[in-house]
Amino acid sequence: MNFKRKDLLGIEDLSPEEIIFILDTAKSFREILERPIKMVPTLRGKTVANLFFEPSTRTRLSFELAEKRLNADALSFSSVGSSVAKGETLLDTAKNILAMKVDCFVLRHVSPGAPHLLARELDVSVINAGDGAHEHPTQALLDLYTIRERKGRIKGLKMAIVGDITNSRVARSNIWGMGKLGAEVRVCGPPTLIPPDIEKMGVKVSYSPEEALEGVDVIMMLRIQKERQKGSLPPSLDEYREFFSLTEERLDLAREDALVMHPGPVNRGVELPARIADGRKSIILDQVTNGVAVRMAILYLLLGRRR
Amino acid sequence: MALLIQGGRVMDPASGRNEILDILIEGGRIREIARHVPGRDRKIINASGKVVSPGFIDLHTHLRQPGREDEETIETGSRAAARGGFTTICAMPNTEPPIDDPSLVEFVYDEARRCALVQVLPIATISRGRRGEDLSPMGRLRRAGAVGFSDDGDWVSDSNLMRRALEYVKMLNLPLISHCEDKTLTQEGVMNEGYYSTTLGLRGIPKEAEEVAIFRDLVLLGMTGSWLHVAHLSTSRGVELVREAKKEGLKVTSEVTPHHFTLTHKEVRSFNTNTKIRPPLREEEDVAAVGQGLKDGTIDIIATDHAPHTVEEKEVDYISAPFGIIGLETALGLVIKELVEKGTLSLMEALAKLTVNPARILGMSIGRIEEGARADLTIFDPEKTWKVEEEEFLSKSTNSPFIGWELPGKVEWTVAGGKVVYQSRK
Numbered sequence: 166m167n168f169k170r171k172d173l174l175g176i177e178d179l180s181p182e183e184i185i186f187i188l189d190t191a192k193s194f195r196e197i198l199e200r201p202i203k204m205v206p207t208l209r210g211k212t213v214a215n216l217f218f219e220p221s222t223r224t225r226l227s228f229e230l231a232e233k234r235l236n237a238d239a240l241s242f243s244s245v246g247s248s249v250a251k252g253e254t255l256l257d258t259a260k261n262i263l264a265m266k267v268d269c270f271v272l273r274h275v276s277p278g279a280p281h282l283l284a285r286e287l288d289v290s291v292i293n294a295g296d297g298a299h300e301h302p303t304q305a306l307l308d309l310y311t312i313r314e315r316k317g318r319i320k321g322l323k324m325a326i327v328g329d330i331t332n333s334r335v336a337r338s339n340i341w342g343m344g345k346l347g348a349e350v351r352v353c354g355p356p357t358l359i360p361p362d363i364e365k366m367g368v369k370v371s372y373s374p375e376e377a378l379e380g381v382d383v384i385m386m387l388r389i390q391k392e393r394q395k396g397s398l399p400p401s402l403d404e405y406r407e408f409f410s411l412t413e414e415r416l417d418l419a420r421e422d423a424l425v426m427h428p429g430p431v432n433r434g435v436e437l438p439a440r441i442a443d444g445r446k447s448i449i450l451d452q453v454t455n456g457v458a459v460r461m462a463i464l465y466l467l468l469g470r471r472r
Numbered sequence: 473m474a475l476l477i478q479g480g481r482v483m484d485p486a487s488g489r490n491e492i493l494d495i496l497i498e499g500g501r502i503r504e505i506a507r508h509v510p511g512r513d514r515k516i517i518n519a520s521g522k523v524v525s526p527g528f529i530d531l532h533t534h535l536r537q538p539g540r541e542d543e544e545t546i547e548t549g550s551r552a553a554a555r556g557g558f559t560t561i562c563a564m565p566n567t568e569p570p571i572d573d574p575s576l577v578e579f580v581y582d583e584a585r586r587c588a589l590v591q592v593l594p595i596a597t598i599s600r601g602r603r604g605e606d607l608s609p610m611g612r613l614r615r616a617g618a619v620g621f622s623d624d625g626d627w628v629s630d631s632n633l634m635r636r637a638l639e640y641v642k643m644l645n646l647p648l649i650s651h652c653e654d655k656t657l658t659q660e661g662v663m664n665e666g667y668y669s670t671t672l673g674l675r676g677i678p679k680e681a682e683e684v685a686i687f688r689d690l691v692l693l694g695m696t697g698s699w700l701h702v703a704h705l706s707t708s709r710g711v712e713l714v715r716e717a718k719k720e721g722l723k724v725t726s727e728v729t730p731h732h733f734t735l736t737h738k739e740v741r742s743f744n745t746n747t748k749i750r751p752p753l754r755e756e757e758d759v760a761a762v763g764q765g766l767k768d769g770t771i772d773i774i775a776t777d778h779a780p781h782t783v784e785e786k787e788v789d790y791i792s793a794p795f796g797i798i799g800l801e802t803a804l805g806l807v808i809k810e811l812v813e814k815g816t817l818s819l820m821e822a823l824a825k826l827t828v829n830p831a832r833i834l835g836m837s838i839g840r841i842e843e844g845a846r847a848d849l850t851i852f853d854p855e856k857t858w859k860v861e862e863e864e865f866l867s868k869s870t871n872s873p874f875i876g877w878e879l880p881g882k883v884e885w886t887v888a889g890g891k892v893v894y895q896s897r898k
Contacts, residue, residue, distance in 0.1 A: 177671065177884070254788050276789035277673045278743030298673030334673055361676065362667035 168466050171293040172284040172396035175300035176341040177270055184345060186311050191462035192454070193311075197234065198458055207469050212267040216259065217243040218274045218295070223429055223453065224294050224304070228271050231460035235469070240267065259283050268304025269468055272296070290467040298332050303463060304428055305338030307456040309346065311448055312383055315424055321348035325377040325419075327409060328436055335428040336387060340366050346396070353377035353410065354387075355399050365433045373411055378418045385426045386411050386436045410436050416446070424448050473515050474498040477820055480519025482849060484526060485824035486831075486840035495524065497847040500890035505843055517885055517892075525823050526839045527559025527590075527848030527888060529830040531702060532802065535561070535592070536585065536724060538576075544780040544868045546580065549800070550588035552778070552867035554894035556800040557883040559848035560591040560830075560838055561778075565602070566625040572597040572608040574616035582619055587815060587894040590886075591848070593619045593834070598637050598648060602720040604628050607637055609890065614644045617833055622649035624703060625750075627685050629655070631692065638698035638767050647701040647725065647833060648843035652685035652710070653677075653751065662738040664752040670671075672740060672788065677752050679707040686710050690717045693724060701833065702726040704777050706751035708761035715839025721847045726728075727775040728762045730806035731873070735759075739873060745786045746873040747795035749779075773833065774802050774825045780869030797812065798867050802860060804852060805879025812854075813880065814893055819854060847890040856882040 166184075166186040172347045176184070185296040197205055213232045217225050225241065240262070248411055259270060266416040269290040277299035284291040313319055325342055330336045330352045343350050344367045351369045352359065371377040378384060389398075389405055399405040411425065425447045426438075433439050442449060475497040482493045482505070494509040497504060504864065535549040544552075546563070553561045553582040560648055565571035571580065577594045584592035596618035597608045602625070610621060621641060634648075641648055658681045663669050665676020686702060689714060693700045705711055705728050718726045719852055739747040747753060765771040778794025786793050807826065811817045817825070831839030839845055860877045862870045886894035 178722060180527070207850055236679060254784075268749040276791040281743045282789060296673070324839060337671065360670040364669050365667050367791060 169233065173282070173292065173302055173463055173467065174186065174280050174293045175301065176282060176302045176305050176338045176345070178183055179345070181345045184306070185389040186340060187459070187462055187466065188313060189388050190466060191306070191310050191459045194465070195455065195458035196459040197471070198454065204234050204236060204449070205330065206236045207465055208232070208235040211269070211468050212238040212240065212270060213464065214262050214267045215239060215240070215270045215271045216262070218255070221273050221295070223456075224273065227453070227456045228294060228460055231457050231464055234457070235461055235464055237464065237468070255279060256282060256286055259287060263287060263289060269464070283448040285376065288390055292463060292467065298334050298337070299447070300338045301334040301458055302338050303456070304335050305342040306386070306463070307452055307459040308339055308426060309342050309427075311461050312424065313428070315344060315384060319343065322348040322383060323351070323381040323384065324389065325351045325353055325381045326385045327353045327374055327377060327411070329389055330354050330363065331358045331360045332390055333387050337386065340368055351377045351381070355405070357399070374415050375418060378415055381419045381423060383424050383426060384411065384416070384419055385428070385461055386468045388430060389436055406435055410435065411441055413441070416441060423428055426452060429453070473513065474503070475507055475517065475887070475892070476511050476514040477517045477524055478511065480522045480524035480886070482524045482841055483820055483823055484841040485820055486526070486828040487842065488820075489841065490653060490820060493625045495849070497887065497890045501846050502739065502841065502845050504844055505841065513640050517851065520641060522851050522853050522884055523819070525840070525850045525852070526827040526841050527850050527886065528557045528804070528826040528832070528841050529560040529831045530776050530778065531562045531694060531773060531833060533561040533563055533800065534566070534747050534780065534796070535563045536567060536780060538579065539870070540846050543782055546583045546592055547587040548586070548866065548868040549778070549780070550592060551801045552798070552865065554589045554886045554888065555866045555883060556802070557804050557850035557852060557886050558800055559665055559850065559888040560592045560885060561617060561800070562595050563594050564622060564624045565597045570597050571595070571804055572600050572602070572604045574609070574612045577613055577616035577618050590888045593617070595620045595649065596623050597621065598623045598628055599633065602626060604633060606863070607633070607640060610640055610644060614646060618646070620647050620649050620701070622651065622703070624649065624651045627651055630689060631691055634689065635692050635696060638696040638700065642688045642696070645835070647699045649701045649703050650685070650689050651703050652682050652689060653679045654684045657681035657684065661890055663740045664754050666737060666755060668737045668740055674740070677750070679709065679754065679758070682707050682751055683709045683713065686713045689824040690722065690724065691716070692720065693722050694720070698721045704729050704734045704751055704775070705733065705762060705765065705771060706758060708756050708758045708866055709760045711765040711770055715765065715768070718770060724766075725772045726770065727773045728766065728771050729777045730803050730810070731763050731797060733762050733766070734806050734810045735758060735873065743790050744799050744873060745788065745790055746871050748790060748793050749797055763811065766811065768817055772825070773829045774803065775830070776800050776806060778867070780867055781871045782869055786871050797871050797873060798865070798869055801865055801867065802874045802879060804870060804881045804883060805894070807876070807881060808854060808881040809879055849887040850883060851861055851885040852881055852883045856880070858882045863896065
């Protein structure tokens with residue numbers, strides 16, 4: 166397999182072979198995380214700049230750790246629109262940091278396409294760490310990795326994604342990724358949070374979790390993003406909980422060996438009760454651990470080899 | 473010295489004339505049209521192999537002056553117009569300040585007289601300050617020379633105000649030009665709501681935002697018996713609503729932009745901010761519907777909605793970028809490529825949408841080639857293709873999604889008021 170990309174911008178434009186190659190590469194990095202000394206010299210002398218224009222804890226720390234474990238130098242810049250407030254554009258900010266000679270940008274931005282702008286204009290690698298509601302490719306790759314680790318395969322599995330689909334980049338990236346590897350994906354949520362024509366992405370739509378969860382292998386619960394809702398929020402969080410939260414009864418509709426996932430941060434007691442989030446079917450913390458390995462693999466594939 | 477245009481194919485949609493003729497211009501007017509006019513002591517344009525059309529008229533141009541002279545001025549906008557073959561452009565009033573006072577209408581005329589290469593006609597606002605609360609002094613604006621009224625960029629969402637505006641303009645015999653968009657449906661939308669807004673994670677603008685607005689405006693038009701001009705139609709059902717209203721005998725006219733009959737929402741996948749336009753690029757069926765609307769006369773004219781924005785404004789992420797693209801310099805090429813070459817309209821029919829039809833809406837005796845008329849002419853080569861290059865734009869801005877396109881229909885000369893205001897270099 167020849168992985169020759171400069172950037173990782175989304176799952177939509179990856180081939181199934183590329184996805185599998187990334188997952189296989191991640192496996193060897195996953196082993197490193199179990200060693201007493203969790204570090205390899207793969208990216209010594211490389212510098213990665215993490216630009217986070219949206220609040221993030223997990224993704225930013227995960228990238229920083231991945232960079233450090235590969236011996237890259239990591240710069241982190243988090244600012245919710247602060248340079249824009251000073252009149253500096255995203256591209257200007259990136260060009261200024263690039264002038265200090267970095268090799269890669271990891272970008273989280275509120276606007277879909279922001280990493281694509283940097284990738285087009287700059288000659289260094291760009292990794293999309295979440296662009297608005299568009300894509301979050303490293304999250305989907307770590308989800309795929311975790312599912313494959315547990316189930317031994319992706320093909321033929323049934324997955325239900327439940328929650329605010331409209332505003333979820335995680336949902337979109339998982340729909341592409343799971344679909345490309347041969348899984349069946351169902352999306353479920355109130356009609357106000359299901360975007361138009363999503364069936365054309367190859368998913369089934371349901372407004373009823375009872376219907377969506379029937380016989381599935383994987384359940385992905387999404388965070389109800391209170392901060393993003395305007396008018397399309399279900400009338401109240403109580404009502405949302407009543408209709409869509411993952412109760413024990415609903416969980417029983419899935420396969421006995423079903424996995425419960427969540428991209429975090431969990432609104433405990435809203436979409437997911439604590440008992441299930443911490444229960445035996447939950448693989449939420451595995452997702453987080455594997456995230457470091459998957460990000461190491463991506464950094465290695467983009468930076469660690471001659472292109 | 474008199475100007476003689478020799479041997480061109482004169483195509484005049486107003487009279488239907490379509491033959492090879494000489495045109496003599498003197499004192500800014502067409503003096504003589506004949507098979508052969510002697511060329512002695514006359515400046516000669518050899519138009520052999522070219523089409524000589526009435527100068528194009530754009531009913532929908534944003535010249536940005538006063539207020540945003542960094543984006544465009546009356547002078548630079550008029551140069552872009554001349555390069556695109558337009559000899560009359562109507563300046564939209566959403567400037568800073570908006571054109572809601574006779575002194576501002578006079579400012580546009582004064583500035584145009586000082587530096588514009590082509591005729592500039594101001595459109596004034598419907599409401600004071602474009603705030604949608606109370607009517608601008610339409611009578612005095614008309615006397616100062618306003619040729620129409622529009623709160624373009626915003627729909628007059630207050631139905632009572634729109635009713636009164638429609639009633640009041642009846643005594644002025646001018647159209648209300650409506651930007652039909654219910655912004656309570658648009659919300660934070662940046663592109664057409666549909667499959668691509670879903671995959672790209674961008675907020676959608678539903679077609680219904682346009683259709684709801686058109687429907688209400690047409691209901692009020694029926695109530696008042698006034699005259700409504702629907703700006704930049706973009707949806708299939710929008711076209712259908714206008715078609716039905718025309719059948720019922722309402723006085724409604726409408727326009728479409730070149731980009732709406734050319735591009736679809738698929739273009740947004742590039743995240744090129746020059747695909748961010750209001751109304752947004754729609755779907756295949758809508759492109760087909762506006763083509764059909766042009767063909768059957770539902771859509772009377774082609775207007776550019778030329779909307780300049782600086783590189784600094786557009787070279788940002790998609791959400792932050794402003795809406796709008798320039799259009800004067802690529803209009804003819806797109807008309808020929810998308811409408812004429814694809815068989816939707818004959819060249820003569822297409823030229824009517826750029827000349828005599830907008831002239832009729834303006835109620836002016838321009839847009840036609842006849843002896844005694846103002847000498848506004850566009851001479852172009854319908855066969856010759858040219859490449860749209862960023863550096864070549866005469867507009868102050870270069871925000872075009874058509875950069876790099878090969879277009880047919882090269883404007884060779886533009887004559888406005890008898891003067892050559894543009895001449896192609898090659």
